[in-house]
Amino acid sequence: MLWQRGGISLKAVVLVGNPNVGKSVLFYQLTGNYATVSNYPGTTVEVAHGQASVEGRQVRVYDSPGIYSLLPLSEDEALTKRLLLEKSPSVVVHVVDAKNLPRMLPLTLELQACGFPVILVLNMMDEAKKLGVKIRREELSSRLGIAVVEAAFVHGWGVDVLRREIAKQLNGRLTARPFCRPATMPEQEQQVFIASALQRRRAAEKILEGIYSYGDLRRGAWLDRLTLHPVLGLLFSIAVVYAGFYLLVGRLGAGILVDLFEGVLFAEIIIPWLTVWVAYLPWPSVRELLAGDFGILTMGFRYAFGIIMPMVGTFFFAFAFLEDSGYLPRLAYWADGLLRKIGLNGRAIIPLTLGFGCGTMAVVATRTLESKRERIAATFLLALAIPCSAQLGLLLAMLSATPFLLLVWCLVVFSVFIIAGSLLNILLPGKRAAFFMELPPLRMPKPGAILQKTLARMRWYFMEVVPVFIFISILLWLLAGTGLLGSLVAALVPLVGMLGLPPEVSLIFLYGFFRRDYGAAGLFLLYRSESLSGEQMLVAAVALTLFLPCLAQLTMMVRERGVPVAAAIIFLVTMTAFAAAFLLRLALALPVW
Amino acid sequence: MQKIVSLDGCSAGETGKIVALATGNYTILRKLLSMGLVPGVQIRVIRCRPSIVVQVGHSKVALEECLAAQITLVRIDG
Ligand SMILES: Nc1nc2c(ncn2[C@@H]2O[C@H](COP(=O)(O)OP(=O)(O)OP(=O)(O)O)[C@@H](O)[C@H]2O)c(=O)[nH]1
Ligand SMILES: [Mg+2]
Numbered sequence: 001m002l003w004q005r006g007g008i009s010l011k012a013v014v015l016v017g018n019p020n021v022g023k024s025v026l027f028y029q030l031t032g033n034y035a036t037v038s039n040y041p042g043t044t045v046e047v048a049h050g051q052a053s054v055e056g057r058q059v060r061v062y063d064s065p066g067i068y069s070l071l072p073l074s075e076d077e078a079l080t081k082r083l084l085l086e087k088s089p090s091v092v093v094h095v096v097d098a099k100n101l102p103r104m105l106p107l108t109l110e111l112q113a114c115g116f117p118v119i120l121v122l123n124m125m126d127e128a129k130k131l132g133v134k135i136r137r138e139e140l141s142s143r144l145g146i147a148v149v150e151a152a153f154v155h156g157w158g159v160d161v162l163r164r165e166i167a168k169q170l171n172g173r174l175t176a177r178p179f180c181r182p183a184t185m186p187e188q189e190q191q192v193f194i195a196s197a198l199q200r201r202r203a204a205e206k207i208l209e210g211i212y213s214y215g216d217l218r219r220g221a222w223l224d225r226l227t228l229h230p231v232l233g234l235l236f237s238i239a240v241v242y243a244g245f246y247l248l249v250g251r252l253g254a255g256i257l258v259d260l261f262e263g264v265l266f267a268e269i270i271i272p273w274l275t276v277w278v279a280y281l282p283w284p285s286v287r288e289l290l291a292g293d294f295g296i297l298t299m300g301f302r303y304a305f306g307i308i309m310p311m312v313g314t315f316f317f318a319f320a321f322l323e324d325s326g327y328l329p330r331l332a333y334w335a336d337g338l339l340r341k342i343g344l345n346g347r348a349i350i351p352l353t354l355g356f357g358c359g360t361m362a363v364v365a366t367r368t369l370e371s372k373r374e375r376i377a378a379t380f381l382l383a384l385a386i387p388c389s390a391q392l393g394l395l396l397a398m399l400s401a402t403p404f405l406l407l408v409w410c411l412v413v414f415s416v417f418i419i420a421g422s423l424l425n426i427l428l429p430g431k432r433a434a435f436f437m438e439l440p441p442l443r444m445p446k447p448g449a450i451l452q453k454t455l456a457r458m459r460w461y462f463m464e465v466v467p468v469f470i471f472i473s474i475l476l477w478l479l480a481g482t483g484l485l486g487s488l489v490a491a492l493v494p495l496v497g498m499l500g501l502p503p504e505v506s507l508i509f510l511y512g513f514f515r516r517d518y519g520a521a522g523l524f525l526l527y528r529s530e531s532l533s534g535e536q537m538l539v540a541a542v543a544l545t546l547f548l549p550c551l552a553q554l555t556m557m558v559r560e561r562g563v564p565v566a567a568a569i570i571f572l573v574t575m576t577a578f579a580a581a582f583l584l585r586l587a588l589a590l591p592v593w
Numbered sequence: 594m595q596k597i598v599s600l601d602g603c604s605a606g607e608t609g610k611i612v613a614l615a616t617g618n619y620t621i622l623r624k625l626l627s628m629g630l631v632p633g634v635q636i637r638v639i640r641c642r643p644s645i646v647v648q649v650g651h652s653k654v655a656l657e658e659c660l661a662a663q664i665t666l667v668r669i670d671g
Binding site: 337 | 619620621622623624625626627628629631632633637639640642643644646648649650651652653654655656657659660
């Protein structure tokens, strides 16, 4: 046995396959670690690992982003290739969608040709059977010379058989030493790659001769056709947005639940009760820190759990439903035309809509975009014009009382999105990549899976948010104590004044600098106290939407795009936000209204 | 009667067999290959606007016109 720093080095089992075939479901089944599962290609954009036990033996399992071949087309695919090369896996589990075996088998051959010890898993057998697909597994296994396992991981079928096969492989021959092509290839080699890819495809067809039959190709669900219909599809999208986001997040989350949590639980029960108890503390500064104006409990926890949690929770829930239904790739199809105009393609809809959930996750998801210019453009637009769920919910709650304000806000933010996108399209060098995307079948989301995903994301969100909120409270308390806060706020007052906003708002912009959702929560309370006019609220909402993203997103931008690009984005975003809010203020002051 | 056409000129509901990929651009070729759009495969056109959606085996694939234009088909009637 090999001992290393940090413990025993475990044998590596790598899960690979085309996007959206069920690798992450399998990863969860094997390791018990939750990895995000969604019904669209490109869910997993980072390698995840965990331990699993196969027949009493511990192994390290890696979940990888989906790939089409070992010659990557995007950044996330490149990660999988690097993983395969670096970990010298003892077993490579190639997961395929059984009903699409002819398209996916060439990758098995490619993995085999590179010398990896492969086990082939025919997943989604439940769907394949329904469609009448027939595969003779044993014959396939003997023709390929490797183990072939049938499975339907969402139902837990096939996991035990796979475990046994992995164990067999581990006890059997030695780890192969893979040889692979370098990540970028000169022209000539590309030619060779394409020729051999075509050859593998033909070889795959030959292997499947007589042992695979397609079954019923015409069967398609009516909902599937509806969402691809030009008029009905559009109506369907509007219905989805209205029901999922306006009703569920705007009304229930930001309305009813926030009233309950913030209005009743915090304002009427927790805070009065705390104030009584904190009053017993002998040190006034500690009293201030816990329950003062910027107190950890009265501000940090109140913002996090009273205001943000109900909204983020309902949003993640609605979003999980959308993701699991398989609707997002169809949205990508419809949005392609618009996104082309700003130098992106339909594929960008996935990071952009993820941004409405959490911008931090969305920045990582830009890896699925093909070219560097597209990744930069998407990162910029996410930072500028895509409000995150907490912010969106609060703004919806504030503005939906006056639908006109909501409409103007939408129009302004959308115009900024389009104008900024078009300008970037002109400025950034290079060309847009052509759109192609698999449209997975629509599937009925499973309540258990949705709940699990919602909770996992909420846990992750609060692990990140709560320390920051506590930190902000402490910082503000320190600044207030030393009197620095007053001068900082005073420095912002002229800027805020240019936007026609009262001085209180400058404090909110200061919060917004740490986290957008925190700033929005501050604005929300100001709105509640009715100290802003309609126009002022609109201007503040626009400024805060376009303003810098939160620290977490900034950190991710630096990690993914590097310091120079991230710095340029931050500078441009700040300028644009201020300019747009200023112009809006001027426009609102015109005598035509 | 057999008729050779390019995929971007097809209309919804038509079925055809791919006979050639008319491009020398490697990135485009790789995209088509990864979607299973290779010579010898039978496909059905599901939509042609705003961009093209075809069914290949049991999967549906959306393609921009410039990709579809590279696919040459023989129409199959019926
Ligand atoms: N019907 C059925 N659906 C499945 C099965 N396995 C996975 N799915 C669904 O397929 C979709 C994709 O699953 P994931 O595990 O996210 O796929 P992945 O291979 O990790 O995808 P990427 O991370 O995008 O590469 C989800 O909607 C799953 O619920 C199965 O055996 N049967
Ligand atoms: Mg995955």
